[in-house]
Amino acid sequence: MAAPLDTVTWAVALTVLICAILSWGFVSRSRKSNVPVLGSDFLFGYVMAFRLLTHYRQTLLEGYRKHAFQTPGLKGWIVFVSPELYDDVRKSRDDALSMPEEVKSSLALENTIGPVVLHPWHFAVVRKQMTQNLGAKFPEVYDEVLTAFEDELQLPANGDWRPVHAHDLIMSVVCRASQRLFVGLPLCRDPEYNRISRDFSGTVMMGGFLIALFPTFLKPLVGRYFSAAPKAIRGVEKYIVPMIEERWRQERELGDVWNERKPADVTQWFMDSAPEGERDAKDITARILSVNFASTHTTSLSFTHVLYWLAARPEFLPVLREEVAAAVAAHGWTKGALGAMRRVDSFIKECLRVTGIGATAMGRKAMGDVTLSDGTVVPKGATVMLNMWGIHHDPELFPRPDEFDPWRYSRRVEQGKSEVSNALSTASSDFLLWGGGAHVCAGRYFAAQEMKTMLAVIVSEYDVRFDGLEPGVRPKDTWFAFSCIPASNARVLFRRRQTC
Numbered sequence: 123m124a125a126p127l128d129t130v131t132w133a134v135a136l137t138v139l140i141c142a143i144l145s146w147g148f149v150s151r152s153r154k155s156n157v158p159v160l161g162s163d164f165l166f167g168y169v170m171a172f173r174l175l176t177h178y179r180q181t182l183l184e185g186y187r188k189h190a191f192q193t194p195g196l197k198g199w200i201v202f203v204s205p206e207l208y209d210d211v212r213k214s215r216d217d218a219l220s221m222p223e224e225v226k227s228s229l230a231l232e233n234t235i236g237p238v239v240l241h242p243w244h245f246a247v248v249r250k251q252m253t254q255n256l257g258a259k260f261p262e263v264y265d266e267v268l269t270a271f272e273d274e275l276q277l278p279a280n281g282d283w284r285p286v287h288a289h290d291l292i293m294s295v296v297c298r299a300s301q302r303l304f305v306g307l308p309l310c311r312d313p314e315y316n317r318i319s320r321d322f323s324g325t326v327m328m329g330g331f332l333i334a335l336f337p338t339f340l341k342p343l344v345g346r347y348f349s350a351a352p353k354a355i356r357g358v359e360k361y362i363v364p365m366i367e368e369r370w371r372q373e374r375e376l377g378d379v380w381n382e383r384k385p386a387d388v389t390q391w392f393m394d395s396a397p398e399g400e401r402d403a404k405d406i407t408a409r410i411l412s413v414n415f416a417s418t419h420t421t422s423l424s425f426t427h428v429l430y431w432l433a434a435r436p437e438f439l440p441v442l443r444e445e446v447a448a449a450v451a452a453h454g455w456t457k458g459a460l461g462a463m464r465r466v467d468s469f470i471k472e473c474l475r476v477t478g479i480g481a482t483a484m485g486r487k488a489m490g491d492v493t494l495s496d497g498t499v500v501p502k503g504a505t506v507m508l509n510m511w512g513i514h515h516d517p518e519l520f521p522r523p524d525e526f527d528p529w530r531y532s533r534r535v536e537q538g539k540s541e542v543s544n545a546l547s548t549a550s551s552d553f554l555l556w557g558g559g560a561h562v563c564a565g566r567y568f569a570a571q572e573m574k575t576m577l578a579v580i581v582s583e584y585d586v587r588f589d590g591l592e593p594g595v596r597p598k599d600t601w602f603a604f605s606c607i608p609a610s611n612a613r614v615l616f617r618r619r620q621t622c
């Protein structure tokens with residue numbers, strides 16, 4: 123039997139590891155941009171990088187006046203730019219300013235979700251087939267949102283209020299509505315499947331954050347032994363792999379008849395689009411998980427903000443109700459009705475402008491020294507990001523930027539401005555929730571549809587308010603680095619609709 127490692131060996135191994143991490147850190151931050159530094163680069167900026175974890179918003183507002191500036195991040199320099207440089211970042215190719223490399227260094231998805239993320243042909247399927255089918259699939263998504271709210275809320279028959287843990291509620295509804303589109307019935311209603319696929323995003327996020335702190339050569343090791351992702355993947359495979367294999371069996375047996383009978387869902391679109399040699403059930407499952415990861419937390423955290431604004435400002439309910447009722451009277455519960463709900467659209471967009479789920483957008487890693495059109499240099503290895511917080515709170519773009527003005531965007535349309543530019547699903551230099559350019563969110567039309575459906579269902583079916591908070595006050599968000607998490611333990615009161 124091998125002898126256990128002695129103290130000296132452990133000490134040497136630990137020293138080598140710390141030296142490797144530090145030297146990797148020093149190398150990655152040895153070259154700076156030519157724009158002003160905000161904060162101090164004492165000790166290669168590590169002190170500042172840790173301080174910034176809790177101070178990003180203030181720094182982004184302060185730096186916004188400088189147009190472009192840099193700060194030390196945990197993994198290298200970050201160059202923040204304003205909307206004038208949006209097109210530079212948007213149009214850049216991955217061999218100059220790379221989105222996949224940035225994701226790799228911050229989330230290490232290839233070490234959690236697996237190698238499919240390095241060859242993501244399925245993103246094109248999300249952009250094309252999934253988006254093109256949103257109208258046809260709307261009745262199912264609407265049905266799932268409606269049923270999920272009823273199942274999760276369990277409201278008392280006597281019409282009393284019931285306090286509900288808002289974040290859990292929204293996560294469950296988002297998960298079910300998305301899974302209805304991804305895997306269809308009956309799996310989208312399986313509680314155990316939903317629990318595993320819902321937790322998966324959190325597991326990947328935590329694992330990825332940890333793995334990304336290590337140098338490249340250590341990542342596979344940390345991924346294998348310190349991340350819960352492999353177990354979570356096996357949990358989901360248990361459900362999806364047999365479903366895919368069964369569909370392939372039917373395809374072989376039924377031939378052309380299968381084309382008429384086969385389900386229309388994301389799983390099937392991935393199966394039909396898999397290149398020769400990649401028709402493997404586990405591979406396709408990993409692709410579904412990667413879309414799951416991209417959609418679950420983003421949509422549920424975003425919509426939790428929306429619910430908090432609604433519960434804090436119930437005076438806006440009647441206007442929303444009136445609009446939803448008119449749209450449904452004219453179009454029924456269809457995608458067309460959602461298109462007519464401009465105030466619902468505007469309400470959500472304003473929630474995500476004022477609060478939102480993060481402070482930065484469009485992170486891209488420089489693959490070489492890149493000079494932007496105003497002369498700003500992003501040195502090789504540094505990250506460039508759009509200063510989303512600064513842009514979304516710029517008084518020249520948004521008068522009284524800190525005020526929650528739910529009809530800000532619908533008013534612009536009423537005043538004759540472009541409907542498309544002001545729509546929730548549109549990515550632009552002054553609305554950065556979806557990023558931009560070649561990697562702009564592939565699922566934004568679905569995400570916007572899902573959130574609008576949820577808001578329209580809530581205002582049509584329920585009364586909502588906070589218990590014990592002053593009118594207009596929302597529970598406090600939690601900020602960590604660039605991320606904003608709406609209060610995770612707040613409760614919202616729901617009851618069956620009794621008011622107009």
Ligand code: HEM
Pocket residue numbers: 221245248413416417418420421424483484485555556557558559560561562563564565566568569
């Ligand atoms: C409110 C919800 C959502 C938000 C805030 C959001 C935001 C984003 C952002 C910021 C990006 C990166 C864009 C860039 O860096 O330029 C992105 C990429 C992506 N999103 Fe979303 N997303 C949401 C929902 C969804 C949904 C529902 C899906 C799928 C059904 C989805 C699929 C994707 C995919 C596949 C990518 C990668 C695109 C690529 O690299 O080509 N997202 N999303």
